[in-house]
Amino acid sequence: MTFILDPAQPSSGQSRLLEGLNPAQRVAVEYRGPALLIVAGAGSGKTSVLTRRIAGLLESSEAWPSQILAITFTNKAAAEMRERVQELVGRGAEGMWISTFHSACVRILRREAEHFGFTKKFTIYDSADSRALLKRIIKELNADTFGFTVSSASGRISKLKNELQDVESYARGANFNDPTEAMFLEIFRAYTRGLSSANAFDFDDLIGQTVYLFRAFPQVAALYQRRFRHILVDEYQDTNHAQYALIRELTRAPRTDLLAGATGFDGRELRDPTRELEPASLTVVGDSDQSIYAFRGADIRNIVEFERDFSGAKVVLLEQNYRSTQNILSAANAVISNNFDRKDKKLFTTVGDGEKIVGFTGYSQHDEAQFIADEVVTLHETGVQYRDIAVFYRTNAQTRALEEVFIRSALPYRVLGGTKFYERAEIKDVMGYLIAVANPADPMALRRIMNTPKRGIGPATEAALQSHADKSEKTLREAMREADQLGLGPKVTGAILRLGAILDEVALTADTAPVADVLTALLTKTKFVEALRASRDPQDEARAENVEELVAVTKEFQKNNPEGTLIDFLTETSLVAAADDLDDSSGTVSLMTLHTAKGLEYEAVFLTGVEEDLLPHRMSAGEPGGPAEERRLFYVGITRARRRLYLSLAMTRAQFGEVNVAMPSRYLQEIPADLIDWRQSPGMANSRGGTQPRAINANRAGFGAAPALGGGSDYSLDAGAPGATALARAAHNAARPKTEWTSGVTNTVRDNGDLTLKPGDRIRHLDFGEGRVSAVSGSGTKSIAEVQFETAGRKRLLIKISPIEKI
DNA sequence: ATGGTCAAGCTTTTT
DNA sequence: GCTTGACCAT
Numbered sequence: 001m002t003f004i005l006d007p008a009q010p011s012s013g014q015s016r017l018l019e020g021l022n023p024a025q026r027v028a029v030e031y032r033g034p035a036l037l038i039v040a041g042a043g044s045g046k047t048s049v050l051t052r053r054i055a056g057l058l059e060s061s062e063a064w065p066s067q068i069l070a071i072t073f074t075n076k077a078a079a080e081m082r083e084r085v086q087e088l089v090g091r092g093a094e095g096m097w098i099s100t101f102h103s104a105c106v107r108i109l110r111r112e113a114e115h116f117g118f119t120k121k122f123t124i125y126d127s128a129d130s131r132a133l134l135k136r137i138i139k140e141l142n143a144d145t146f147g148f149t150v151s152s153a154s155g156r157i158s159k160l161k162n163e164l165q166d167v168e169s170y171a172r173g174a175n176f177n178d179p180t181e182a183m184f185l186e187i188f189r190a191y192t193r194g195l196s197s198a199n200a201f202d203f204d205d206l207i208g209q210t211v212y213l214f215r216a217f218p219q220v221a222a223l224y225q226r227r228f229r230h231i232l233v234d235e236y237q238d239t240n241h242a243q244y245a246l247i248r249e250l251t252r253a254p255r256t257d258l259l260a261g262a263t264g265f266d267g268r269e270l271r272d273p274t275r276e277l278e279p280a281s282l283t284v285v286g287d288s289d290q291s292i293y294a295f296r297g298a299d300i301r302n303i304v305e306f307e308r309d310f311s312g313a314k315v316v317l318l319e320q321n322y323r324s325t326q327n328i329l330s331a332a333n334a335v336i337s338n339n340f341d342r343k344d345k346k347l348f349t350t351v352g353d354g355e356k357i358v359g360f361t362g363y364s365q366h367d368e369a370q371f372i373a374d375e376v377v378t379l380h381e382t383g384v385q386y387r388d389i390a391v392f393y394r395t396n397a398q399t400r401a402l403e404e405v406f407i408r409s410a411l412p413y414r415v416l417g418g419t420k421f422y423e424r425a426e427i428k429d430v431m432g433y434l435i436a437v438a439n440p441a442d443p444m445a446l447r448r449i450m451n452t453p454k455r456g457i458g459p460a461t462e463a464a465l466q467s468h469a470d471k472s473e474k475t476l477r478e479a480m481r482e483a484d485q486l487g488l489g490p491k492v493t494g495a496i497l498r499l500g501a502i503l504d505e506v507a508l509t510a511d512t513a514p515v516a517d518v519l520t521a522l523l524t525k526t527k528f529v530e531a532l533r534a535s536r537d538p539q540d541e542a543r544a545e546n547v548e549e550l551v552a553v554t555k556e557f558q559k560n561n562p563e564g565t566l567i568d569f570l571t572e573t574s575l576v577a578a579a580d581d582l583d584d585s586s587g588t589v590s591l592m593t594l595h596t597a598k599g600l601e602y603e604a605v606f607l608t609g610v611e612e613d614l615l616p617h618r619m620s621a622g623e624p625g626g627p628a629e630e631r632r633l634f635y636v637g638i639t640r641a642r643r644r645l646y647l648s649l650a651m652t653r654a655q656f657g658e659v660n661v662a663m664p665s666r667y668l669q670e671i672p673a674d675l676i677d678w679r680q681s682p683g684m685a686n687s688r689g690g691t692q693p694r695a696i697n698a699n700r701a702g703f704g705a706a707p708a709l710g711g712g713s714d715y716s717l718d719a720g721a722p723g724a725t726a727l728a729r730a731a732h733n734a735a736r737p738k739t740e741w742t743s744g745v746t747n748t749v750r751d752n753g754d755l756t757l758k759p760g761d762r763i764r765h766l767d768f769g770e771g772r773v774s775a776v777s778g779s780g781t782k783s784i785a786e787v788q789f790e791t792a793g794r795k796r797l798l799i800k801i802s803p804i805e806k807i
Numbered sequence: 808a809t810g811g812t813c814a815a816g817c818t819t820t821t822t
Numbered sequence: 823g824c825t826t827g828a829c830c831a832t
Contacts, residue, residue, distance in 0.1 A: 102822055203822055204822090206822085207822090293820080293822090295819080296820080296822080394819070395820075396820085397819090397823095400823085451808090456808065458809080459808090460808080595819090617818095619820090655823095656816090656817070656818085657824085658823095809831100810831090810832085811830085811831080811832095812828105813827100813828090813829085814827090814828085815825100816826085817823105817824090817826095
């Protein structure tokens with residue numbers, strides 16, 4: 001948000017920080033008191049307000065940088081905030097803690113882990129790691145016969161941990177007569193034991209154990225309570241109970257009686273440790289309309305009941321929007337007003353109505369994707385940069401069709417989230433080596449690398465090692481060193497000892513050597529990359545490249561963190577989020593889920609798959625508060641757009657490889673019809689490729705199969721809502737061969753070898769029919785033809801793979 | 808121990 | 823339409 005002022009033109013002191021702010025924003029920057037809640041609607045300039053508030057505290061010498069703790073939702077947001085505070089106050093910003101809940105907790109835990117049976121080299125289990133651990137446990141306990149799956153168990157454990165429950169407290173309330181519950185307790189216990197014996201925390205532990213640490217060791221808590229004088233929390237509506245408890249602990253008055261003789265953060269004794277201090281001041285920023293993480297334990301009550309929780313809290317409301325046009329805001333307001341249990345709040349702007357929202361209904365997901373690709377081309381031609389365009393969807397599975405069409409149209413794009421770099425198998429393998437070196441207690445990492453690359457150590461051998469470890473109460477790693485006592489074959493024994501020796505040897509240098517050197521040593525000694533390159537599997541070549549890429553990442557890390565240790569590197573990589581690697585300015589369209597989109601903004605936004613069962617998602621229908629949360633998600637998506645918003649859906653959508661009829665989302669009717677300009681409405685799409693709007697006497701209850709929410713008085717989309725008749729027709733059509741949908745775009749791809757085209761050539765395209773090439777750009781496999789089709793309009797095609805022929 | 812084939816189940820959203 | 827797990831042949 002660069003609208004407010006240019007920091008390069010400072011006037012003086014506080015007044016400079018208030019320049020360009022509206023009255024509510026000024027209050028939010030200037031208010032001083034124990035607790036402040038800033039209710040910040042979408043696009044209301046909250047980051048500006050937060051950074052100026054921090055800058056104000058620093059400039060007026062009310063706080064040292066080290067006394068400020070600012071918590072954001074993603075590392076990206078943290079980096080941005082740090083940068084913007086720096087712009088305002090320069091080097092005076094050094095020493096602040098600006099980080100996510102998770103990073104802040106890791107920092108605290110690394111310092112204090114030894115208080116409660118962990119070492120500072122603990123590893124962090126990401127969801128995949130903890131699932132792998134649970135999988136072993138469920139198998140060992142035969143818990144699947146009780147109906148437990150990895151995801152059900154992990155979900156339940158996560159929920160409990162977010163409520164600050166542990167095995168003991170859960171056991172106290174458990175009903176042991178219920179065998180299922182007894183079994184769950186077993187799983188929970190084994191899981192907890194597995195983590196602590198591996199010297200590891202899972203994501204939820206990072207928060208929960210920090211709270212436990214503060215509660216069990218008041219003298220530790222007092223240290224942090226005394227240090228942090230100003231705590232600021234962004235996205236407060238998405239905090240869960242554990243995070244709330246953490247904030248509560250940090251904002252208690254420090255017990256100075258516990259601090260005499262304590263050492264501070266620089267290792268020296270504290271200056272006047274017994275000086276009485278007020279509790280830290282707390283500022284939270286949030287918007288309950290943007291709460292979209294209830295499924296992860298976020299508790300909207302944290303923000304709703306803030307005033308009750310922190311007595312004397314001041315509340316400031318920011319409603320003026322500086323991001324979007326009025327049409328976009330009106331749509332957003334109309335949608336969100338259907339959530340009944342909210343404080344009414346209406347976003348407004350002074351920038352004017354802007355363009356109408358564009359609606360489009362494709363015949364299939366590929367048709368929908370093609371529309372988006374065509375519009376992206378048009379936008380780009382009218383001067384919108386690719387980087388200012390984003391495509392949102394509800395589920396990651398929706399990326400496929402979009403990617404296919406983007407590739408065929410030779411549009412530059414990137415997918416945020418989804419299968420992340422660090423989730424790739426080969427990367428996890430290599431990380432496993434690093435973890436095994438850094439934290440020898442962790443058996444999960446060891447199991448992962450034991451036979452990667454293949455060295456003849458199979459499941460039977462691994463089980464023998466494990467049972468030896470169990471018997472002699474040693475770690476798996478220690479058992480490996482004694483492999484010669486197990487009576488295994490000479491070949492296997494040799495392989496185990498060799499691996500153990502490599503790990504031991506590299507571990508000697510791990511505390512001091514640069515991470516890149518540690519990694520290279522491991523890769524060389526294990527011949528990891530050679531093994532991949534020697535493989536017959538063509539994908540292994542790409543995997544080898546990914547591993548090389550990781551080596552580059554470690555070098556980059558060392559450049560940015562000259563003092564960084566292996567542990568630091570592992571911490572950083574386990575806490576990277578989808579939105580974090582977003583910043584680069586390369587000109588690409590961004591594809592992401594609606595969840596990932598939170599906190600971001602784009603000139604043009606495509607919100608795709610606006611269909612029943614997708615948005616709201618089928619899975620949310622049964623959950624209490626599900627449809628309302630999905631509506632907030634839709635709202636978040638809409639409010640990301642600055643000037644152009646596109647809503648699109650498809651008449652049919654393939655899931656699990658099967659084609660199903662899709663119906664318009666109930667949320668579409670909640671947008672006043674005059675705000676949407678339908679290029680192809682659901683009604684038009686239903687009349688089989690015709691271009692005339694079709695008047696249908698809609699049976700309203702049939703629309704989207706949704707209950708007529710909000711009375712449903714005037715929700716006709718411009719062509720009339722498709723009623724039961726149309727839906728029946730759609731169902732009928734879907735049962736027939738797909739060829740009947742003549743204007744549907746398929747995902748056909750072919751290899752055209754070295755077909756070349758030049759302007760003036762006539763071609764026939766499988767989906768678009770005949771057309772004339774108007775321009776050709778790029779070269780080799782990347783050459784792109786711009787083709788004017790007779791009926792389908794103008795398209796960009798990647799020549800090598802398009803289903804075309806010269807005529 | 809490994810590598811292949813086949814059926815089953817699967818997809819909400821993420822620090 | 824893709825990944826995972828079970829099973830079997832080497």
